[in-house]
Amino acid sequence: MSKLEQVIILDPPSDLKFKGPFTDVVTTTLKLKNPSDRRVCFKVKTTAPRRYCVRPNSGIIEAGATVSISVMLQPFDYDPNEKSKHKFMVQTIFAPPNISDMDSLWKDAKPDDLMDSKLRCVFELPSENDKLSDVEVSKTSSVSSGKAESALSTAFSTPVDNAELKKVLEKCKRLQVEMSKLTEENRQLKV
DSSP states (O other), X not given: OOOOOOOSEEESSSEEXXXXXXXXXXXXXXXXXXXXXXXXXXXXXXXXXXXXXXXXXXXXXXTTOEEXXXXXXXXXXXXXXXXXXXXXXXXXXEOOTTOOOHHHHHHHOOGGGXXXXXXXXXXXXXXXXXXXXXXXXXXXXXXXXXXXXXXXXHHXXXXXXXXXXXXXXXXXXXXXXXXHHHHHHHHHHHO
């Protein structure tokens, strides 16, 4: 039997774009839409797991529903000459009627039941015009930060809770610091 065609619709369909500067966490959103009449389990994988934080990275999409996924690129030194080879894969499988253990579902899944979609990562530096508009936005927001925040929260209203997103970002930063310390400690032990 041949591999099943992906049932969910991805937005964006093929490229995850991250717009710099990359000195801080850069977040992009991936939307997964389930147009079928069945529940679908999903899992997001990447070729560079230490460079990204993905929330939620797995779950169930109800029939006819859409899930928004935040993909957070961790800060790094951007080299415009280096082409990004980072990729993401969204794996899906139709949910059984009484699912209780997601781990065993994926572990016991037959390859013929799995569906997948691949996305590549594209890094973009802001243009001069973007930088000018960022300066104007920061001036405006410093004058009327309350209005700017409410406008932003209205413009970017997604199912992801801002407090939860901040916690995840803070945890990612803490883990990065911890990983740097452990890497340095490991280096010291090798010497």
